[in-house]
Amino acid sequence: MRAIAVTALGGPEVLHVVDLPDPAAGPGQVLVRVRAACVQPADAAARVGRLPGGPVPPPFLPGWDFAGDVVAVGATDSRFHVGDRVVGLVPWHLTRGTPGSYAQLVAADVDWLTELPTALDYATASTLPLNGQTASQAVRMLAGDGPLLVVGASGGVGGFAVQLARQAGRRVLAVANDHDQDWVREIGADEVVTRSAGPAALGQAPAVFDAVPVGAAAANATKDGGVLVTTRPTEPVDPARGVRRQVVLIRPDQRVLRDLVTAAAVGRLRTRVAATIPFERAAEAHRIMATGGLPGKVVLTF
Structure with missing residues (x-):
């Protein structure tokens, strides 16, 4: 071969x-x-x-x-x-x-x-497989009732996270590339700001998924006592803020993959x-x- x-x-x-x-x-x-x-x-x-x-x-x-x-x-x-x-x-x-x-x-x-x-x-x-399963795992790690902020919502992982969180009933805030706001709104984000504006333009959220990752800007957008999930290790957050930081590391799951593929095939998940x-x-x-x-x-x- x-x-x-x-x-x-x-x-x-x-x-x-x-x-x-x-x-x-x-x-x-x-x-x-x-x-x-x-x-x-x-x-x-x-x-x-x-x-x-x-x-x-x-x-x-x-x-x-x-x-x-x-x-x-x-x-x-x-x-x-x-x-x-x-x-x-x-x-x-x-x-x-x-x-x-x-x-x-x-x-x-x-x-x-x-x-x-x-x-x-x-x-x-x-x-679908790597980005979709990573996004699915991150959304589960950030489970809750409050709004979820997705940084990097224009990308593969971030775009899937926006859709999966919205389908789970979450209010989704998003940071997108400057030319990609319309796409991110189409896939379910309730509020979108540009990358040049940064997460600070949306205030703070109790749950933040830094899919890029951008590091400190996403940490600053996480409420004290909230949860921050990143796709790679980033700089530490002041322990006094009580922010729980986690890194999402892909765990292949055949059932999750099947669900993602099925959803994409019927148009419920866009890529x-x-x-x-x-x-x-x-x-x-x-x-x-x-x-x-x-x-x-x-x-x-x-």
Whole structure:
């Protein structure tokens, strides 16, 4: 098979097409012919070696999200069949590149996957697993009756968090990119301010999800005694304020993934693809992602 490997730690230029032996589906696995893989900031972090626990020594395959077709089934699996359309998540923080989703074939544990309805195309589906499950977990961590402030509501994780919180009956306040306020209102935010205005323009909220993260600005927007959830560790908050800080760390959950995919297929959960790029041009995809402010995700197609 052909795949994209990180051949050295560094910029997008270290992403190269490589030829590798085809993987085989082991017990409890299926072999997936990948049709689309979402490009994530986490992939860029792996590429430059900025990872919890230290860098992964190259060469390795990046990539968390993928959608495709089952082409072989391991001996003990009965949930999926050859020809099934599937979408899933490589738990890259555990596999650390063996496998990654930037490949024509992925031997995937069946627990990583759920069925992909025909109503969703592969590229759109590939934007759901990592960002959607992270957002779902964050919203659960911030459960309550008061308003929820989402910082970074234009992005993949933040956009899903806005929708999931609104569907749970929460009042949602949001900070969006300066050109993306209309989108964030469309997906359910009750009040939206621009990134240039910052969270302070909305006052303080008892629950804040810093999906960027921006750090101190989000902490300052959290009420004393409130809860602040971030996607990465940020600077400490004055202990006297009693703010409970937590970092959301992805825990793959097949049931949650199935619910997200089902909701997207019937139009109850919205997502955006800004660009689809052939996988051979992965370096270009990473450069595009690095520009920031995109109206959606960049997806590699295979």
